Amino acid sequence: xxKVTFKQQLLMELGVTLALYLFFQSLMSxxxxxxxxxxxxxxICINVVLTVSLNITxxxxxxxxxxxAGFMAAGAYISAVFSKSIALIPSVEFPLALLIGGLFAMFxxxxxxxxxxxxxxxYLAIITLAFGEIVRNVLLNIKLTGGAxxxxxxxxxxxxxxxxxxxxxxxxxxxxxxxxxxxxxxISIREDEIAAEASGINTxxxxxxxxxxxxxxxxxxxxxYAHYMGFxxxxxxxxxxxxxxxxxxxxxxxxxIMGSIISASILTILPEALRQIADYRMxxxxxxxxxxMLVKYAPQFEGLLNxxxxxxxxEA
Amino acid sequence: MSGVVMFFMQIxxxxxxxxxxxxxxxxxxxxxxxxxxxxxxxxxxxxxxxYLSLVLLNTGMHWSxxxxxxxxxxxxxxxxxxxxxxxxxxxxxxxxxxxxxxxMSYLLQNSFQIIFSANPKPYPAFIxxxxxxIGSITISSNxxxxxxxxxxxxxxxxxxxxxxxxxxxxxSVAEDEGAARLMGINVDQTISLTFIIGTGLAAVxxxxxxxxxxxxxxxxxxxxxxxxxxxxxxxxxxxxPGAVLGGFILGMxxxxxxxxxxxxxxxxxxxxxxxVMLVFKPAGIxxxxxxxxx
Numbered sequence: 310x311x312k313v314t315f316k317q318q319l320l321m322e323l324g325v326t327l328a329l330y331l332f333f334q335s336l337m338s339x340x341x342x343x344x345x346x347x348x349x350x351x352x353i354c355i356n357v358v359l360t361v362s363l364n365i366t367x368x369x370x371x372x373x374x375x376x377x378a379g380f381m382a383a384g385a386y387i388s389a390v391f392s393k394s395i396a397l398i399p400s401v402e403f404p405l406a407l408l409i410g411g412l413f414a415m416f417x418x419x420x421x422x423x424x425x426x427x428x429x430x431x432y433l434a435i436i437t438l439a440f441g442e443i444v445r446n447v448l449l450n451i452k453l454t455g456g457a458x459x460x461x462x463x464x465x466x467x468x469x470x471x472x473x474x475x476x477x478x479x480x481x482x483x484x485x486x487x488x489x490x491x492x493x494x495x496i497s498i499r500e501d502e503i504a505a506e507a508s509g510i511n512t513x514x515x516x517x518x519x520x521x522x523x524x525x526x527x528x529x530x531x532x533x534y535a536h537y538m539g540f541x542x543x544x545x546x547x548x549x550x551x552x553x554x555x556x557x558x559x560x561x562x563x564x565x566i567m568g569s570i571i572s573a574s575i576l577t578i579l580p581e582a583l584r585q586i587a588d589y590r591m592x593x594x595x596x597x598x599x600x601x602m603l604v605k606y607a608p609q610f611e612g613l614l615n616x617x618x619x620x621x622x623x624e625a
Numbered sequence: 626m627s628g629v630v631m632f633f634m635q636i637x638x639x640x641x642x643x644x645x646x647x648x649x650x651x652x653x654x655x656x657x658x659x660x661x662x663x664x665x666x667x668x669x670x671x672x673x674x675x676y677l678s679l680v681l682l683n684t685g686m687h688w689s690x691x692x693x694x695x696x697x698x699x700x701x702x703x704x705x706x707x708x709x710x711x712x713x714x715x716x717x718x719x720x721x722x723x724x725x726x727x728x729m730s731y732l733l734q735n736s737f738q739i740i741f742s743a744n745p746k747p748y749p750a751f752i753x754x755x756x757x758x759i760g761s762i763t764i765s766s767n768x769x770x771x772x773x774x775x776x777x778x779x780x781x782x783x784x785x786x787x788x789x790x791x792x793x794x795x796x797s798v799a800e801d802e803g804a805a806r807l808m809g810i811n812v813d814q815t816i817s818l819t820f821i822i823g824t825g826l827a828a829v830x831x832x833x834x835x836x837x838x839x840x841x842x843x844x845x846x847x848x849x850x851x852x853x854x855x856x857x858x859x860x861x862x863x864x865x866p867g868a869v870l871g872g873f874i875l876g877m878x879x880x881x882x883x884x885x886x887x888x889x890x891x892x893x894x895x896x897x898x899x900x901v902m903l904v905f906k907p908a909g910i911x912x913x914x915x916x917x918x919x
Contacts, residue, residue, distance in 0.1 A: 367720075373720060373723070424900060424903065424904045426903075427904060427908060428903060428907050428909050431663060432857065432858060432862075432903055432907055432908075432909075433656075434663070435854075435855060435858045435899070435903065436900055436903060438851070438855075439855070439896035439897075439900055440896075440900070442892060442893075442896050443852075443892075443893050443896045443897065446889075446890065446892045446893040446896075447893060449889065450889050450890060450893075474714065511632075548847075548851065552727055556724055556727065558721055558816050559721060559723075559724045560724070561717075563720060588739060589739065590733065591731060591734075591735040591738075592735040592736055592739060593728075594731065595728050595731035595732035595735055596728075596732060597728060598724065598725075598727070598728035598731065599710055599725055599728040602714065602721050602724050602725045602728065603710070603713055603714065603725070605721070605840070606714055606717035606718070606721045607714055607717065608713070608716060609714035
């Protein structure tokens with residue numbers, strides 16, 4: 310394979326993004342993708358943002374984070390409050406709302422990252438889990454946003470174009486972060502924190518960076534979700550939601566952005582495709598999850614997967 | 626009711642829920658210590674235990690037999706779960722194991738939802754002993770039975786792990802699996818036994834829990850499951866006395882916060898305490914501070 314320069318790579322990626330956008334957009338304007346499937350495509354894009362951003366902390370930094378839904382909720386609510394209380398033209402208001410959602414989540418991400426500097430592994434997982442539950446609990450008790458009853462009539466600004474380009478931006482930024490010096494520093498912490506520190510990497514700084522980056526996009530995804538649904542409920546952002554994102558992330562491959570995109574798409578479509586067997590939907594989902602993990606990682610099944618994969622996949 | 630009586634009642638409430646958390650946390654901590662796996666399906670074993678005993682009780686079976694059979698059923702489930710879903714992944718990354726455990730949890734919840742419907746079911750409580758009266762404080766039989774049974778089981782378990790050969794094997798596998806294998810310990814068997822004991826304890830917790838609340842549903846296990854997990858971490862995950870202590874502390878704090886500060890913000894405050902606690906004592910209360918080696 311010829312070596313591609315960074316510029317060529319970037320141009321190619323931008324080209325692919327644009328082509329994908331035009332493809333979906335034309336299918337939608339031709340009516341081949343109806344409004345039901347348009348909704349699914351938008352959900353896929355939101356999930357891609359969530360999964361890719363979680364992949365930065367879980368996949369690249371190597372810390373198990375169980376509170377991604379908390380950042381999403383924070384971004385969703387703050388942006389919803391903003392766009393309901395302020396009357397600007399939508400094309401100004403919506404990006405501002407997204408930005409505010411992202412920045413607020415980022416601020417929380419910074420707060421969460423402080424205890425994480427002292428903790429690793431499962432203790433960190435607990436902190437993030439606790440954080441997610443705290444956000445949900447606080448939201449349940451805030452009168453302004455309707456508490457458990459939910460927060461309704463949020464202007465529905467989210468369109469396919471917005472979501473798609475934000476997802477694309479998230480993917481491209483994540484990729485360039487990972488390929489940069491900072492990204493390599495983050496990966497080195499995952500590989501061996503002590504060795505990284507010994508090589509002069511400021512591990513605290515890079516851990517914070519990864520958390521902030523990841524929570525920013527989770528907040529933006531939340532803001533997109535809020536303005537897509539027009540209605541928010543704290544119950545939606547529970548531990549199951551965080552786990553759902555984590556599952557997408559793990560299934561796509563920790564530390565593999567392309568994998569995140571693919572698995573976010575598959576796992577968004579799968580429950581929809583199983584709608585006909587409504588009662589058994591989650592059961593099938595659970596079985597698929599277990600079987601996929603077994604087939605993917607258990608040594609006993611290694612031969613099985615090689616039928617589909619003649620060439621050895623390059624490690625990300 | 627005077628303030629002092631009220632306070633003691635809350636303490637008793639806290640001990641009650643705390644002992645249930647402690648029982649569940651024991652299973653978490655044992656499995657974690659040995660298999661390095663956060664068994665997310667552990668909370669759902671409580672639910673399975675409750676439903677099994679409900680079904681058996683509804684057939685008119687005596688409560689003692691029903692309880693024993695549901696404990697055995699859950700232990701069998703734990704054994705199968707480990708063999709089918711976790712054992713093949715023992716060499717894989719820990720996170721893939723975690724996802725499998727999550728899948729297992731969904732599987733249990735949803736299959737029980739299909740079998741028994743999502744609606745909560747009344748549970749025929751069978752602990753009908755006379756209430757205990759100390760001065761003006763009345764302790765219902767559920768409360769002291771739960772407490773006594775849990776403390777008894779914890780002591781037995783602790784003795785088992787400290788004194789018996791299998792207990793020694795468990796401790797050695799937890800400390801260093803490879804070295805234990807070299808010393809001739811049957812690691813697979815030890816891990817299976819750990820799962821059996823852990824899930825058996827969860828079944829007991831489930832039955833005690835249902836006796837207190839008398840309503841069961843397919844998702845009843847998830848919240849106590851999470852709380853117990855937190856209790857295990859609080860006490861220092863992998864440590865058995867730690868799990869017990871963590872369970873009691875969590876139950877107590879939760880009840881007192883609910884009673885005296887705010888019932889709606891109880892969970893928030895409990896989680897905040899947890900975070901602060903972990904920041905200052907990162908390995909949990911009784912957890913050993915393991916020096917990282919290069």
